[in-house]
Amino acid sequence: MPSSDIKILAIESSCDETSAAVAVNGKVLNNIVATQSVHENYGGVVPELASRAHQQNIVPVVDQALKNAAISPEEISAVAFTRGPGLMGALLVGTSFAKGLALALDVPLIEVNHMQAHILAHFIDEPRPEFPFLCLTVSGGHTQIVLVKNFTEMEVVGETQDDAVGEAFDKVAKMMGLGYPGGPQVDRLAREGDSDAFEFPESEMPGLNYSFSGIKTAVLYFLRDRLKENEQFIQENKADIAASVQKTLISMLLQKLRKAARKYKINQVAIAGGVSANSGLRDRLSQMAEEENWQVYIPAFEYCTDNAGMIAMAGHYKYLAQEFVDQGVSALPRMKF
Numbered sequence: 001m002p003s004s005d006i007k008i009l010a011i012e013s014s015c016d017e018t019s020a021a022v023a024v025n026g027k028v029l030n031n032i033v034a035t036q037s038v039h040e041n042y043g044g045v046v047p048e049l050a051s052r053a054h055q056q057n058i059v060p061v062v063d064q065a066l067k068n069a070a071i072s073p074e075e076i077s078a079v080a081f082t083r084g085p086g087l088m089g090a091l092l093v094g095t096s097f098a099k100g101l102a103l104a105l106d107v108p109l110i111e112v113n114h115m116q117a118h119i120l121a122h123f124i125d126e127p128r129p130e131f132p133f134l135c136l137t138v139s140g141g142h143t144q145i146v147l148v149k150n151f152t153e154m155e156v157v158g159e160t161q162d163d164a165v166g167e168a169f170d171k172v173a174k175m176m177g178l179g180y181p182g183g184p185q186v187d188r189l190a191r192e193g194d195s196d197a198f199e200f201p202e203s204e205m206p207g208l209n210y211s212f213s214g215i216k217t218a219v220l221y222f223l224r225d226r227l228k229e230n231e232q233f234i235q236e237n238k239a240d241i242a243a244s245v246q247k248t249l250i251s252m253l254l255q256k257l258r259k260a261a262r263k264y265k266i267n268q269v270a271i272a273g274g275v276s277a278n279s280g281l282r283d284r285l286s287q288m289a290e291e292e293n294w295q296v297y298i299p300a301f302e303y304c305t306d307n308a309g310m311i312a313m314a315g316h317y318k319y320l321a322q323e324f325v326d327q328g329v330s331a332l333p334r335m336k337f
């Protein structure tokens with residue numbers, strides 16, 4: 001490969017996936033992800049354990065990404081890393097490793113905002129959205145409607161005022177005694193259930209904002225009351241409960257997305273983040289796209305949940321813009337756009 005090629009090594013460690021990827025000239029060559037199964041025993045991510053697992057995984061994961069891409073460390077143009085948002089201890093592992101590596105190799109260091117990277121996952125494969133577009137970013141920590149103006153300029157036009165939608169999925173799953181992470185389990189069960197079996201209230205928030213704490217409480221009380229009458233209620237109605245809750249969450253998400261698309265007169269609409277893997281959301285979004293005449297963009301499954309491929313993509317565009325940070329940089333758990 002000619003030496004003018006831009007070769008980005010990217011590192012992601014914001015939550016419970018340790019990941020590394022290599023992108024050459026904006027093409028992601030690989031995406032190595034070490035998932036931390038240790039949290040399954042606790043029904044949620046335990047920050048302390050996440051940091052320890054990142055420490056154990058980071059060297060093998062980076063090593064594998066480089067070997068897989070057949071690139072030696074000396075060939076790297078820059079090191080990109082997730083600075084935030086995320087868990088402090090988890091972020092520190094990736095941040096410190098990236099800083100050390102960039103220093104040793106004497107190459108630029110690029111900070112990446114994890115939420116912006118979720119959006120840029122849309123540029124890993126074809127088809128790519130055209131600017132400006134709207135992106136519904138839905139993960140375990142965030143629920144945002146973002147107006148994406150270009151690769152680096154993005155504006156949050158609506159967001160949750162309390163829980164993230166992924167958190168709502170996970171908490172409902174926990175109440176139902178399903179494993180962790182709960183979102184995929186609710187999704188799987190919902191496919192077999194009747195989404196009109198039970199009704200849950202949709203919270204009303206002004207403008208383009210969301211609230212998901214109300215539905216969580218509503219499900220808690222609903223289950224408590226029904227269990228008093230029948231101890232087997234959850235067991236006997238698992239699929240219907242999952243389908244009904246999922247339908248409500250999706251309806252809340254898409255109503256505001258439609259409102260945003262009409263407000264900004266944009267018909268390029270994308271979804272990103274872990275919850276964009278949800279099959280019900282994908283189906284309903286495709287339907288709405290027909291109704292509203294939208295062009296819809298949904299990333300491949302492997303780029304929906306946390307991965308370094310998206311960090312490499314964001315890193316590539318920041319490299320082109322020569323946006324580097326110095327060695328004084330530290331992790332930023334509440335990093336904004």
Ligand code: KG4
Binds near residue numbers: 140183279304
């Ligand atoms: O983006 P992500 O991998 O990590 C964060 O940055 O939070 O998102 C994780 C979230 C979890 O809440 C998980 O339950 C949810 O995404 N999730 C799903 C599905 N797959 C992952 N939620 C609903 N349906 C799914 N298929």
Ligand code: ZN
Binds near residue numbers: 118139274305
């Ligand atoms: Zn994420």
